[in-house]
Amino acid sequence: MTRAASLKSKEADATKSGRVMIADDEPINIKLIQKYLRSSGYHDFVTTSESREVVDLVRSTRPDILVLDVVMPHVTGLDILETIRNTPDQSHLPVLIVTASTDEQTKIDALELGATDFLHKPVKPTELLPRVRNSLVLKAHHDQMAAYSKRLEAEVAQRTADLAQSREEVIHVLACAAEYRDQETGNHVIRVGRFAGIIARELGCSESDSELIEHAAILHDAGKIGIADSILLKPGKLSQDEFAMMKRHCEFGEKILKAQPSDESEPFLLHSRRPVTRSPVLRMASVIAKTHHERWDGTGYPGQLAGEEIPIVGRITAVADVFDALSSKRCYKDALPLDQCIAIMRKERGKHFDPKVLDAFLSRLDEVKQIVVSLADQ
Ligand SMILES: [Fe+2]
Secondary structure, three states: OOOOHHHHHHHHHHHHOEEEEEOOOOOHHHHHHHHHHHHHOOOOOEEOOOHHHHHHHHHHHHHOOEEEEOOOOOOOOHHHHHHHHHOOHOOOOOOEEEEOOOOHHHHHHHHHHHOOEEEEEOOOHHHHHHHHHHHHHHHHHHHHHHHHHHHHHHHHHHHHHHHHHHHHHHHHHHHHHHHHHHHHHHOHHHHHHHHHHHHHHHHHHHHHHHHHHHHHHHHOOOHHHOOOOOHHHHOOOOOHHHHHHOOHHHHHHHHHOOOOOOOOOOOOOOOOOOOOOOOOHHHHHHHHHHHHHOOOOOOOOOOOOOOHHOOOHHHHHHHHHHHHHHHHEEEEEEOOHHHHHHHHHHHEEEEEHHHHHHHHOOOHHHHHHHHHHOOOOO
């Protein structure tokens, strides 16, 4: 026996365990078909002579092939075929149409509805057996492909989840690297991300955009990595020059995150030969890093942008960042009580903050308070 023939024979043997459903209003026809198939090794049968039961039986017994009479009382075989083809998880079921009719139109209708093959009454074993076997081989291939594709989908979903998790971890590590020297801030960056996400949802952003800003806002101060310890860790008030340098953390953050090629006069840290960042979260983080100290009234930095000139993600992060600075302890101040923080924030409505962004934040104070408690600094 050739290799191909041996493979074919193995496939045919494997189909003998397939479940065959036979639907015919004449019990004698069912018995005949069952007899032929049984003598050829098939043993798993579901049968019915009640046309109204067929669709439910297909659903509950999940046969591997349906041998279906056309002319039956109540529901015709063609109606049943149409229902099966329109049912997503049954649409690939092989259906052998059995008909006594020689009418060409019945054949055309059945083919258009997706019949797999035809058998003419009286059914002959020489016609029945190869058709059943071939249909079952095809069904087995289809099932294998479907199982493989399901496995593949599960693997892709797992890999995607792993990637998303590692992306979050990288963002946290990068944010922590910037915050590491500024140890007083503890969970600050994570809280700012959460507050930003809450505001975005309240403003009607989609869940995926809200998650994006939640991750991106974590990196708002990534540019502090470019600020000297003598300024960043200075306990007293900064001089004018020192404050001017401190303000540059916005542009440093923007450039680190966007990775634009920069000119040689800039700090070495910002020199980069890597291409401009394409990751949506880093691109958004770059905008946030640049604009989170801008103020609605145009008195912020570095660009003195005003109103809607300030990208919305910068306006959102400004509210989140200032609230967190007020409500948490720093080396130079104690944490303020929440009602005092809120009173200060309200006074800045339309000055420091975009009124609608502040309102969104204030309308979700229950969630904000939960985060203040659950992510409190140790
Ligand atoms: Fe900042």
